[in-house]
Amino acid sequence: MQDVHGSGGEAHSVQDAIIKVEHLSHRYDTGIQPQWTLRDINLTIERGRCCALIGFNGSGKSTLIQHFNGLLRPTEGRVVVDGIDVGRRGTDLRALRQRVGLLFQFPEAQLFESTVFADVAFGPRRMHLGRHEVRTRVQTALDLVGLPHGEYGWRAPFTLSGGQRRRVALAGILAMSPSVLILDEPSVGLDAEGRAEFYMYLRRVQREQHVTIILVSHDMTEVAMLAEWLFVLHHGQLVLQGSPRTVFAQTEELRSWHLAVPPLHELLHTLRQQGVAIPSDILTLDETFAFLIGGVCI
Amino acid sequence: MAQGRVRNTSSLSRTALPLIDIQHVSYSYPLPAHHPHDVAIAPALQDISFSIEQGEYVALLGHNGSGKSTLARLCNALLLPDQGAVRVQGMDTRDQVKQRQIRECVGIIFQNPDNQLIATLVEDDVAWSLTLAGYAAPTIRARVDQALAAVGIEQLRYLAPHNLSGGQRQRVAIAGLLALRPACIIADESTSMLDPLSRQEMVSILTQLHHDQQLSILHVTHLLEEVLHAQRVVVMEQGRIVQSATPEVVFADLERLRELRLVIPEPLALAERLRLAGWSVARSALTLSEIASEIQGAVHARRTW
Numbered sequence: 001m002q003d004v005h006g007s008g009g010e011a012h013s014v015q016d017a018i019i020k021v022e023h024l025s026h027r028y029d030t031g032i033q034p035q036w037t038l039r040d041i042n043l044t045i046e047r048g049r050c051c052a053l054i055g056f057n058g059s060g061k062s063t064l065i066q067h068f069n070g071l072l073r074p075t076e077g078r079v080v081v082d083g084i085d086v087g088r089r090g091t092d093l094r095a096l097r098q099r100v101g102l103l104f105q106f107p108e109a110q111l112f113e114s115t116v117f118a119d120v121a122f123g124p125r126r127m128h129l130g131r132h133e134v135r136t137r138v139q140t141a142l143d144l145v146g147l148p149h150g151e152y153g154w155r156a157p158f159t160l161s162g163g164q165r166r167r168v169a170l171a172g173i174l175a176m177s178p179s180v181l182i183l184d185e186p187s188v189g190l191d192a193e194g195r196a197e198f199y200m201y202l203r204r205v206q207r208e209q210h211v212t213i214i215l216v217s218h219d220m221t222e223v224a225m226l227a228e229w230l231f232v233l234h235h236g237q238l239v240l241q242g243s244p245r246t247v248f249a250q251t252e253e254l255r256s257w258h259l260a261v262p263p264l265h266e267l268l269h270t271l272r273q274q275g276v277a278i279p280s281d282i283l284t285l286d287e288t289f290a291f292l293i294g295g296v297c298i
Numbered sequence: 299m300a301q302g303r304v305r306n307t308s309s310l311s312r313t314a315l316p317l318i319d320i321q322h323v324s325y326s327y328p329l330p331a332h333h334p335h336d337v338a339i340a341p342a343l344q345d346i347s348f349s350i351e352q353g354e355y356v357a358l359l360g361h362n363g364s365g366k367s368t369l370a371r372l373c374n375a376l377l378l379p380d381q382g383a384v385r386v387q388g389m390d391t392r393d394q395v396k397q398r399q400i401r402e403c404v405g406i407i408f409q410n411p412d413n414q415l416i417a418t419l420v421e422d423d424v425a426w427s428l429t430l431a432g433y434a435a436p437t438i439r440a441r442v443d444q445a446l447a448a449v450g451i452e453q454l455r456y457l458a459p460h461n462l463s464g465g466q467r468q469r470v471a472i473a474g475l476l477a478l479r480p481a482c483i484i485a486d487e488s489t490s491m492l493d494p495l496s497r498q499e500m501v502s503i504l505t506q507l508h509h510d511q512q513l514s515i516l517h518v519t520h521l522l523e524e525v526l527h528a529q530r531v532v533v534m535e536q537g538r539i540v541q542s543a544t545p546e547v548v549f550a551d552l553e554r555l556r557e558l559r560l561v562i563p564e565p566l567a568l569a570e571r572l573r574l575a576g577w578s579v580a581r582s583a584l585t586l587s588e589i590a591s592e593i594q595g596a597v598h599a600r601r602t603w
Contacts (some may be wrong), residue, residue, distance in 0.1 A: 056493065057463050058386035162362070188407075188491060191362035191520055192561040218493040221564075260494035264525065270590040276597050278543065285564050289571050292593070 011141035019045040024077035055233035056258035101178035107169035117153035141171040163194025323382035357525035360534035370446035374404040405475035411467035445476040465496030482514035
């Protein structure tokens with residue numbers, strides 16, 4: 001397993017931006033009074049990276065990701081995804097949605113075909129690809145998520161475990177060869193084993209297909225394992241961005257935004273408060289252990 | 299497996315009967331009609347014997363598919379045992395006449411609160427089962443007020459459940475149970491859809507209800523950090539109970555918990571590694587603050603040494 005965190009310099013220099021959001025604001029006009037759910041968001045996401053949007057319920061995470069594949073249009077500002085301006089009239093939303101795959105919460109509930117193969121093939125078939133192309137894509141996608149098509153292709157989705165069904169839903173999106181993959185709370189409801197497997201295949205997809213991954217989550221432990229860059233939303237505003245190292249160091253602020261720091265970071269925070277000098281750039285269990293064993297000076 | 303129960307329950311106010319008494323219970327889910335006959339399916343529960351005393355806080359721990367939810371559903375007659383018997387305050391769950399009384403005595407909150415909220419207003423939802431049972435209006439009003447206060451959501455009473463956050467909806471579900479004045483609350487993975495902070499709140503509400511109202515709690519979970527406050531932890535694997543002991547005893551063998559496919563919280567894993575490296579970190583330190591002060595103590599000792 002490679003270290004996905006890399007060198008987290010805080011100057012976020014983006015060479016090749018796949019998503020560019022400029023002064024985005026969004027207002028829902030339903031209800032008695034219009035509500036601003038996003039206010040003046042500016043961010044760029046680099047191609048091929050894995051980043052995460054975190055925030056408490058109602059912070060605007062879901063509203064933001066729905067702009068990325070054109071389910072919502074900006075009230076103000078601009079969103080450009082892989083060269084396509086989402087807000088402009090006449091934008092080919094169909095082409096956009098083929099490039100941006102969105103995996104909703106509990107995606108296994110959306111499986112509807114009688115076999116795994118047919119379910120994964122649904123998207124490619126709607127793209128009017130040839131029979132052979134559909135077959136190749138489905139087989140590649142199933143192999144990629146660890147459900148070899150020979151063994152699983154003809155099984156009914158309901159005979160699989162929850163974690164396997166969720167991977168079928170993921171394969172259904174991968175078969176459309178998206179360049180961006182957005183996952184909304186991908187691990188909720190999975191047990192430890194299902195979770196670990198899902199993460200493993202997700203990493204593989206990122207590495208082998210060079211897909212840009214955007215995670216939406218409030219589980220910081222999960223985010224710490226996968227993402228290289230974090231965006232923190234609070235009340236519709238982008239309040240903090242940075243590598244996991246720098247973001248998790250802000251324990252007090254995160255708490256004030258109703259976010260829980262991973263347990264290990266909370267422990268490190270407590271230790272620092274009690275006068276044990278632990279450098280702020282320590283992030284993982286291995287690093288903590290090595291540091292404590294290597295000799296602590298107070 | 300006969301594991302010694304270290305903390306004796308004799309300190310609890312013991313009535314003659316345990317609140318929930320499960321004797322040699324086995325259970326298999328009925329096979330679907332088209333299931334091939336030559337493929338056998340392992341029973342969900344095999345020869346389980348287990349009891350919960352009045353006012354006891356028990357955590358039921360195990361990974362998905364270990365049978366813990368099945369066992370929880372047997373406790374209030376949602377499922378009936380194939381073999382053996384389940385008795386709640388002496389009432390057999392197979393006795394159909396008693397089932398309503400059993401369910402008033404033992405209430406379950408499920409994983410997804412949306413599955414058990416029905417009314418369009420919070421207070422109507424909490425009053426629902428009382429209304430069905432035919433209580434008088436003043437009694438209903440008093441009980442609803444108390445139930446809402448017990449979980450701290452009086453201010454939400456005129457709101458619609460679908461406008462609330464997940465944690466708030468779980469509280470409404472608990473209030474709905476409390477209105478019936480149960481003796482036991484079973485929380486069946488009821489934190490698994492919540493965010494980490496609401497999860498912590500949920501655990502503290504259960505602890506508080508146990509403490510203030512002497513309710514028995516059966517907390518079903520796969521998360522180790524949630525069982526720390528229990529008086530007894532019952533560990534399940536493949537439909538059997540494999541351990542029943544205090545959190546201290548269960549957490550003493552982390553390797554075994556890993557084998558049971560449970561995730562070890564990182565602070566505990568750190569404490570274990572330091573201990574193996576020769577540091578004096580007490581095994582009894584389980585909570586975050588306990589571990590922190592143990593590590594701090596060890597760091598100080600090393601410096602003076």
